[in-house]
Amino acid sequence: MSEAEADLAKENSAAEPLNADSLPSKSVKGASFLILLQIGCRALTFIVNQVLLRFLSPHILGLSAQLELFSISTLYFARESLRNALQHKPSDSDQKKTVEGREREKKKKGSDRVAVSHEMTRRMQEVVNLSHAAIAIGLPLTAAFTWLYLQKADIAVLESHHMRSSLYTYALATVIELLYEPAFNVARQEMMYATRASAEFLAFFVRALISCSISIWVGMSGRNLGVLPFAIGQLGYAVALNVLYLSNVYPVCAQNAVSLLAKPIASSDYFISRFSRPLIMRTATLYGQNIFNQLLTYGDGYLIATFASLSSQGAYALASNYGGLLARIILQPIEESSRSLFGRLPASQAASKSEDSAVLAQAKNHLATLLRLYLLLSVFATCLGPSLAPILLRLVAGSRWTHTEAPGVLATYCYYIPLLAINGILEAFVSVVATDPQITRQTIWKVAFFGAFAGTGFLVLRVFELGAMGLVVANAVTMGLRIWWSWGFVQAYLRSVGDRKGLRSKDLFPSIGSVAVGVAARWALMVVETGPRADGGWGELVRRVLVAGVCVLGVLVFERDFFSEFVPHGLMERFPILRHFTNKR
Numbered sequence: 001m002s003e004a005e006a007d008l009a010k011e012n013s014a015a016e017p018l019n020a021d022s023l024p025s026k027s028v029k030g031a032s033f034l035i036l037l038q039i040g041c042r043a044l045t046f047i048v049n050q051v052l053l054r055f056l057s058p059h060i061l062g063l064s065a066q067l068e069l070f071s072i073s074t075l076y077f078a079r080e081s082l083r084n085a086l087q088h089k090p091s092d093s094d095q096k097k098t099v100e101g102r103e104r105e106k107k108k109k110g111s112d113r114v115a116v117s118h119e120m121t122r123r124m125q126e127v128v129n130l131s132h133a134a135i136a137i138g139l140p141l142t143a144a145f146t147w148l149y150l151q152k153a154d155i156a157v158l159e160s161h162h163m164r165s166s167l168y169t170y171a172l173a174t175v176i177e178l179l180y181e182p183a184f185n186v187a188r189q190e191m192m193y194a195t196r197a198s199a200e201f202l203a204f205f206v207r208a209l210i211s212c213s214i215s216i217w218v219g220m221s222g223r224n225l226g227v228l229p230f231a232i233g234q235l236g237y238a239v240a241l242n243v244l245y246l247s248n249v250y251p252v253c254a255q256n257a258v259s260l261l262a263k264p265i266a267s268s269d270y271f272i273s274r275f276s277r278p279l280i281m282r283t284a285t286l287y288g289q290n291i292f293n294q295l296l297t298y299g300d301g302y303l304i305a306t307f308a309s310l311s312s313q314g315a316y317a318l319a320s321n322y323g324g325l326l327a328r329i330i331l332q333p334i335e336e337s338s339r340s341l342f343g344r345l346p347a348s349q350a351a352s353k354s355e356d357s358a359v360l361a362q363a364k365n366h367l368a369t370l371l372r373l374y375l376l377l378s379v380f381a382t383c384l385g386p387s388l389a390p391i392l393l394r395l396v397a398g399s400r401w402t403h404t405e406a407p408g409v410l411a412t413y414c415y416y417i418p419l420l421a422i423n424g425i426l427e428a429f430v431s432v433v434a435t436d437p438q439i440t441r442q443t444i445w446k447v448a449f450f451g452a453f454a455g456t457g458f459l460v461l462r463v464f465e466l467g468a469m470g471l472v473v474a475n476a477v478t479m480g481l482r483i484w485w486s487w488g489f490v491q492a493y494l495r496s497v498g499d500r501k502g503l504r505s506k507d508l509f510p511s512i513g514s515v516a517v518g519v520a521a522r523w524a525l526m527v528v529e530t531g532p533r534a535d536g537g538w539g540e541l542v543r544r545v546l547v548a549g550v551c552v553l554g555v556l557v558f559e560r561d562f563f564s565e566f567v568p569h570g571l572m573e574r575f576p577i578l579r580h581f582t583n584k585r
Helices: 003-013 022-052 058-087 092-109 112-152 163-178 181-189 193-221 228-255 277-297 299-307 310-323 325-342 354-383 385-397 406-433 436-463 468-496 512-530 538-558 560-564 569-574 576-581
Strands: none
Touching: 022 193, 058 112, 058 163, 058 181, 058 228, 058 277, 058 299, 058 310, 058 406, 112 163, 112 181, 112 277, 163 228, 181 193, 181 228, 193 228, 277 299, 277 436, 299 310, 299 436, 299 468, 310 325, 310 385, 310 406, 310 468, 325 354, 325 406, 354 385, 354 406, 354 512, 354 538, 385 406, 385 512, 385 538, 406 468, 436 468, 512 538, 538 560
16 A cells, blocks of 8 residues: 555545544544644744744735735634534534434445445535535625725825725735635544644745745845735635645545535435535524624734734734744644534533433543643743743844834733633633624623723723734733633533533642743843843843753742643653653652
8 A cells, every 4th residue: 555545545534434442542643643734734824924924014014914904804703613613523412313314325335334424424414505605605705894894994005006906905914815615614624633734834934935035036136016915925825725635635525425516415404405404504693793703803903904004003013913823833733623523512411322422531531631731831821931032022023123112012912822822722612612692692791792892902002002912912902701601611511411520620720839930030131131231132031041941940840740731641651750740750
């Protein structure tokens, strides 16, 4: 068997029915692939950005942030609800229909394997069909957002070099990117993590190569193309995604007799014989919530685009991009792969089946472990980040950014990262286990949270004039409210499925020793910052890194039992000395 055939066999094996024991390993494997993807993409982006920042002004970066927000918003409203609906676990009645249908097929065909194969084909075609709804929604949405941008943007923005051409190119790239949605959802549904990682990394590489090459050529030739290099790079990214996903997913679909077009399904439970009615209802329920999710997630972008200058927008975009590296590299893949595990949890009622009980225990342990890990990382983020971030920014981005708002925004962002991490994993849990009425209640609460964000944003921008730094504060307030609601939901859910203890806060927080080490490190860094040898150069950076290293080692010592759980058993057996660093013998 060739290497390509072996990879295909591995990916096809993901489509087999999953038992409870395989779920954590599938989730961990998926997280590993996606984390490696994000690391590769962000490393590439980081390298490209270091080159581009030598040629870009805050003004150009601000325009780029606006167009990227335009593309993200269009794609989000077109496809996010559909994607979430496709990951949701079917209700008990839907599962019963599936089992009954499989039994009928088994009697009819005389083979359980044939019945399972037929069910797999139906499920994959169902995913493909609903994915086409995202394309249908996205086409008029792109046209509407393009018209709205042209109507509402400042004249100075629209008169920037090649701004209109860049906007139209971004709109075309957005439409093309929507076309790969059926292939993407099949790849995600069948857990084709290797395919996703390779396709998205290569597409990312194409975008970086195009944007960087054109920008360098423009800088060396003295031309001024504005943000057009970014727009052309985005177009190349969209085309590459389509080619790579279709070439990898089409053979899998063909093998299972699935069409990547919207093909009729013989059942009475489908609207116009193509779209699952339960999934349509689920999507409609999620759509209203996702509007507020988008407003809450990118509300800072909308506010700063409305009230701040392009230079301030560029400084904020730079700081938030660097500050969000951890979230995009590590947190986002973990959340997405965790949904695959959480999505197989029982409904909000006592888990009577042994399989449901096993999955519940695994999911609860998975969630508790991640929350504990995130709270430990928050010690590093809040105690080390505010001191290290500004000097790192000065060294990698150049002196032209030193006198902007970016260093202060990046330092403040370090306090926001722990909230972002905790909220992300809690909402990943909520999004896949909540019933439609519960999602409706969450949407109502998010309306209130958005009101709190808008009010706080108005105060920090217009009253206190804190600028971009104030937006981070407004985001933190809103994120805290979302964590409060999601925590309450998780605890209520666990009680409803028979787990009376739920998640205990004392099992999640760092030890007193870890907190003390973090506070001591923060004090030491403040001494370094204000000392007579503080010159902002490499010497000061080395001193700060040494303090940070001592802090990390101290926390590892106090939390050695927790971190030892991540050490492979084989490694512990091979190096018995590692056992002396834990209380486990």
